[in-house]
Structures are given as structure tokens and as C-alpha cells.
Amino acid sequence: MLELAMHILDIAENSVRADATTVVITIIENEETDSLTIEIDDNGTGMDEDEITKALDPFYTTKKVRRVGLGLPMLREACRRCDGMFAIESAKGTGTHIVARFRNSHIDRQPLGDMASSLVMLITGNPDMDFIYTHTKNGVSFMLNTATIKEAIEDVPINNPEILRFIKNMINEGLKEIGVYD
Amino acid sequence: MAKLTIEDLKKIKDKVQADTFLREGDRRVKVTVHMGTCGIAAGARQVMDALMAEISESGVTDVVVTTSGCMGLCSREPLVTVEVVNKEPIKYEHMNANKMRQVFKRHIIEGEIQSDFALAKGSEKTD
Numbered sequence: 001m002l003e004l005a006m007h008i009l010d011i012a013e014n015s016v017r018a019d020a021t022t023v024v025i026t027i028i029e030n031e032e033t034d035s036l037t038i039e040i041d042d043n044g045t046g047m048d049e050d051e052i053t054k055a056l057d058p059f060y061t062t063k064k065v066r067r068v069g070l071g072l073p074m075l076r077e078a079c080r081r082c083d084g085m086f087a088i089e090s091a092k093g094t095g096t097h098i099v100a101r102f103r104n105s106h107i108d109r110q111p112l113g114d115m116a117s118s119l120v121m122l123i124t125g126n127p128d129m130d131f132i133y134t135h136t137k138n139g140v141s142f143m144l145n146t147a148t149i150k151e152a153i154e155d156v157p158i159n160n161p162e163i164l165r166f167i168k169n170m171i172n173e174g175l176k177e178i179g180v181y182d
Numbered sequence: 183m184a185k186l187t188i189e190d191l192k193k194i195k196d197k198v199q200a201d202t203f204l205r206e207g208d209r210r211v212k213v214t215v216h217m218g219t220c221g222i223a224a225g226a227r228q229v230m231d232a233l234m235a236e237i238s239e240s241g242v243t244d245v246v247v248t249t250s251g252c253m254g255l256c257s258r259e260p261l262v263t264v265e266v267v268n269k270e271p272i273k274y275e276h277m278n279a280n281k282m283r284q285v286f287k288r289h290i291i292e293g294e295i296q297s298d299f300a301l302a303k304g305s306e307k308t309d
Contacts, residue, residue, distance in 0.1 A: 006222050121217065125249030
């Protein structure tokens with residue numbers, strides 16, 4: 001994966017397949033502690049302990065069309081090579097919580113990339129789900145909640161191209177404001 | 183530029199509502215961008231970005247875009263399925279932003295299958 005935003009899109013797709021209705025994506029950048037933390041939290045079906053272990057095996061997948069499952073192993077590997085840490089907490093019926101931490105200044109840390117595009121992709125493919133995205137950099141935050149947007153647009157579908165373009169601009173502007181993009 | 187607010191969103195909503203009222207059309211084309219780990223790593227997001235931009239620019243309202251999982255042909259990603267109503271779905275392989283724009287203009291709008299990038303006809307099972 002070339003960008004962290006692509007990892008996030010990929011991992012959130014797991015939540016989609018786990019029948020989650022809400023996915024909470026949190027990114028915390030802290031220059032003081034030199035860390036970048038990504039948390040993805042869903043209310044999907046969850047995994048038991050056995051499944052958590054298997055999920056990190058690249059040759060394990062719940063899909064029938066191919067024999068490998070690389071999403072989580074690749075994210076864990078990305079963390080590992082950046083002096084980071086990776087954890088999965090999950091239980092059947094309560095959802096899954098994933099933490100991926102990187103040493104922010106590590107030369108191998110992928111750039112954050114286009115978060116607005118990843119979020120819009122998720123919304124396009126899953127208009128019925130809710131996504132809550134919070135990005136904090138050095139204590140200043142930007143937040144986007146699709147539930148609030150749905151309330152404001154009433155009967156207009158959230159995957160209408162005009163609305164999606166608006167959401168994209170909103171995220172890009174918000175992230176610029178808190179200093180995520182130079 | 184001033185900060186985008188929920189108020190701005192409401193203005194767009196009113197505009198969209200008025201537009202849909204003027205040209206109430208049925209769904210004519212469904213486009214599926216396959217978004218498994220393989221698709222994302224191969225550039226499916228850029229393909230989707232290009233498609234959304236084309237739709238926005240052309241102002242068409244009868245094209246629905248959705249995503250789906252991997253269908254087992256990871257080496258041919260990014261894959262895009264174009265399904266014109268009452269016609270067999272067409273799968274395009276090794277897509278990129280430029281090919282997507284061509285498929286949008288020639289196939290989705292004009293109805294001419296772009297056989298240079300086409301992989302197959304028909305539906306598949308994704309899971």
C-alpha cells in the first residue's frame with residue numbers, strides 16, 4: 001500500500017463485511033511523542049480469540065474466491081517496520097477495534113495520503129453505514145460524522161455525486177486547517 | 183476560502199432536490215469498482231476518483247456507482263464492471279484513471295464496449 005489512507009480504506013472494508021453499521025476512524029498525530037496512531041473501531045460481528053490469531057496469518061481469509069488475506073498482515077508489517085505497534089481487540093458480538101501506531105518520523109512510514117478520497121469511497125459503496133472520522137494533530141481536531149450530514153440533507157441520498165464532492169472538499173479543507181497537509 | 187459548513191451543505195441539498203425534480207430519470211447504468219485489498223493496492227481508488235469526477239462534470243444522473251469485494255482475479259485488478267440496464271455486464275481489467283475516463287465517455291455514455299480493456303462478459307460471484 002502506498003498510503004496509510006489506503007490501508008484505512010482496506011481495513012474499513014473488513015468492517016463492511018462484518019456487517020458493521022458504524023465505523024469510527026481516529027487518527028492522532030503527535031509530534032511531541034513522534035507518533036502517528038490509527039484506530040479503527042466497528043460494531044460488526046467481531047472475532048473470537050482463535051479468529052484474531054488467524055486474521056494476522058496472510059494465508060487465512062474468510063473469502064472463498066482466493067486463498068490469501070493480506071489486509072491486516074500488511075498493516076501490521078507497515079507498523080513493524082516503522083518502530084510501531086499493532087493490536088486487535090475483538091469479541092464475538094461486540095465488534096472489532098484495531099490500533100496501528102507508527103513512529104511518525106520513521107523513513108519507512110508511508111505518507112498519510114488522500115484521506116478524503118478513502119472516506120468518500122467508503123461512503124459511496126456503503127451509503128447506509130455511518131462513518132465517524134476524527135483527525136487530531138498536536139491537540140487540534142477535525143471531525144466528520146456522516147450521520148450529521150444525512151440529517152442535514154434529509155431525503156437526498158448521501159451518495160449523490162454533488163454531496164460526495166462537498167464531503168471531499170470539507171475533509172480536505174478541515175485537514176488543511178489543522179495542519180495535516182502543508 | 184471560507185470554511186464549509188452544514189449551511190453550505192443545505193444549499194447543495196436544495197439544489198440537488200430541485201435538479202432531481204426537473205429530470206426524474208431511472209437508473210440506466212450501474213458501475214461497480216472492485217475494492218478488495220488487491221484492488222485498493224492496484225489503484226482502484228484512483229479509478230473511482232476519475233469516475234466520480236467524470237460523473238460530476240458531465241452532470242449525468244442515471245449512473246449509479248458502487249463498490250464490491252474481491253472476485254478472485256487479483257492479478258487483473260483494478261477491475262470495473264459496467265452494467266447497462268438490460269445488457270450483459272462487462273468487466274474491464276487493469277484499469278487506471280485514463281481508461282476509466284474512456285470507458286465512461288464511450289461505453290457508459292455512448293454505449294460502445296471498449297473491447298481493448300474488456301476482460302469478460304457476465305456476472306461473477308464476489309464474497
